[in-house]
Amino acid sequence: MDIRQLEYFLAIVDRGGFNRAASALYVSQPSLSQAVRALERDLGSELFHRIGRRAVLTEAGRALIEPAREAVRSLETARASVAAVHELREGRLDVAAMPSQAVEPLTSMVSAFSRRYPGVSVAINAAFTSRDVIDMVRTGAVELGLLASAGPVSDKEVVSHALGRQRFVLVVPADGPFAGRRAVQARELAGQRLIVGQSGTGMRAYVDALREQGIDFAVAVETEHRVSLMPLVLAGVGLAVVTDSWRGLAGRLGARVLDIEPENTLDIALVARRGILSPAAAAFVTAATSATDR
Numbered sequence: 342m343d344i345r346q347l348e349y350f351l352a353i354v355d356r357g358g359f360n361r362a363a364s365a366l367y368v369s370q371p372s373l374s375q376a377v378r379a380l381e382r383d384l385g386s387e388l389f390h391r392i393g394r395r396a397v398l399t400e401a402g403r404a405l406i407e408p409a410r411e412a413v414r415s416l417e418t419a420r421a422s423v424a425a426v427h428e429l430r431e432g433r434l435d436v437a438a439m440p441s442q443a444v445e446p447l448t449s450m451v452s453a454f455s456r457r458y459p460g461v462s463v464a465i466n467a468a469f470t471s472r473d474v475i476d477m478v479r480t481g482a483v484e485l486g487l488l489a490s491a492g493p494v495s496d497k498e499v500v501s502h503a504l505g506r507q508r509f510v511l512v513v514p515a516d517g518p519f520a521g522r523r524a525v526q527a528r529e530l531a532g533q534r535l536i537v538g539q540s541g542t543g544m545r546a547y548v549d550a551l552r553e554q555g556i557d558f559a560v561a562v563e564t565e566h567r568v569s570l571m572p573l574v575l576a577g578v579g580l581a582v583v584t585d586s587w588r589g590l591a592g593r594l595g596a597r598v599l600d601i602e603p604e605n606t607l608d609i610a611l612v613a614r615r616g617i618l619s620p621a622a623a624a625f626v627t628a629a630t631s632a633t634d635r
Contacts, residue, residue, distance in 0.1 A: 344416050346380040347409040349373055350388060354406060358396050410481030414614075421619040430460040434621040435483040437466040437474045440567035441544070442487045442609060445586035446504060450487075450629050457628065461621050469565065470541040475499055478614050484622040485614075489543050489584065489607040499612040502630050506606040507584040509547055511599045512574050512591045524600040527551055534561035534579040536570060543607045548582050571596065 352362035353373075363370040381388055388402035398406075421432050438447050443465060451463050466483055468474045471494070474486035479498045487504075488494070494501040511525055518533070519525050530551060535558050538544045552558070561579030564570070570581050571594050583591075584607060588598045611629050613622065 342380060342383045344413060346376050346383075347413055349376045350380060350402075350405065351409055351413060353377070353389070353396055354398065354402075407480050414481040414484070418617060418619040421621060429458045429620055429624060432461045432619070432621045433464060434461055434485070434619070434625060435464045435466060436485045436487065436625075437468045437477040437483045438487040439468055439471065439474060439489055439542070440538075441507075441584045441586045442489055443467075444567075444590060446609065446629075447487050450625070454625050454628055458621070458624065469539065471543075472541070475612060478612050481614060484618060485625060486612045487609070488612065489609050491543060491546065491607060493608055494610045494612060500615060502611045502613070502626060504609045504611055504629065506608055507586055508604050508606045509544075509582055509601050510585050510588060511601050512570070512581045512583055512587060513597050513599065514575055514577055515595050515597060517577070517580065517597070519597075519599055522599055524602050526602050527554075527605075528556055530558050530580075530582075530601075531556050532558065534559045536562045536564065536573050536579040536581040538567070539563065539565045544583060547605060 349362065349366065349368075352366050353359055356362040356365055359370055359373055363373045366373065377388065384401065384405075386401040387399050388405060389396040390399055417433075436447070436451075447465070451465075454461070455463065466477065468477060468486065468488075471488040471490045474488040475494070475498055477483045478486040486499070489507065493503065511519075511530070513519060519529070535548060537548050537560055548558075562569075562573055564573070570583065570587070571591060573579065574581050574591075574596055575594060581587075582601070591598050611626060613626060618626065
């Protein structure tokens with residue numbers, strides 16, 4: 342068994358099949374298949390059921406995913422540690438982030454990090470819920486994750502670094518309701534048409550809680566695509582309850598942002614996998630937590 346075989350195995354898992362994995366790895370499909378066959382011989386077990394052009398994981402294949410990610414990540418950390426001698430002049434950092442936190446504080450964090458380490462490429466992976474972020478960090482799919490949760494994150498599965506809190510705000514079009522206001526009471530959302538996120542997110546949990554409190558609003562749009570929030574608001578489709586991370590972007594686009602009273606917040610945290618981090622990840626964590634402490 343060698344690390345290349347594990348990288349090939351993970352590429353098939355992540356890309357959903359041999360063809361896509363071969364294209365992503367820039368190798369021929371026969372070479373990829375041969376490497377996987379060799380890995381299966383070494384392990385004494387089939388990793389995939391070949392069903393036509395599909396590759397379906399066996400029980401043994403599913404059991405290999407997490408150890409394989411850990412092995413590949415450990416090798417990447419070792420390589421990066423050697424590169425650290427050259428002051429992080431090159432390398433790659435994988436970060437998972439929920440959509441709102443990918444607006445802020447991730448934008449500012451990556452901006453500051455990239456100015457300090459311009460040779461390190463940052464790959465941002467999408468995750469819709471805090472559970473998604475934790476699982477991606479825990480299994481080694483990424484090294485770091487940025488998430489929002491209703492309360493502090495447990496350190497049972499990952500190492501958590503608190504970055505502060507974000508309050509819920511209401512984004513309305515320039516000619517929308519509540520003209521001249523800087524804040525709105527939550528009960529005033531009754532009768533409004535809201536644009537909401539999917540279940541499992543903090544934003545959705547907040548508006549669902551409002552409805553449970555008897556605040557009767559209409560759901561104009563339910564969307565998994567946060568990039569559609571601002572265009573939908575500006576088009577007059579509805580109002581959006583989002584976190585404060587959207588305030589700057591919404592204002593630049595011409596929308597108005599109102600605080601929702603009483604104040605309700607989400608805890609923002611940067612989470613890291615347990616064990617030794619790559620130099621790039623360690624530097625990112627240091628920069629993020631130092632900025633929070635100031």
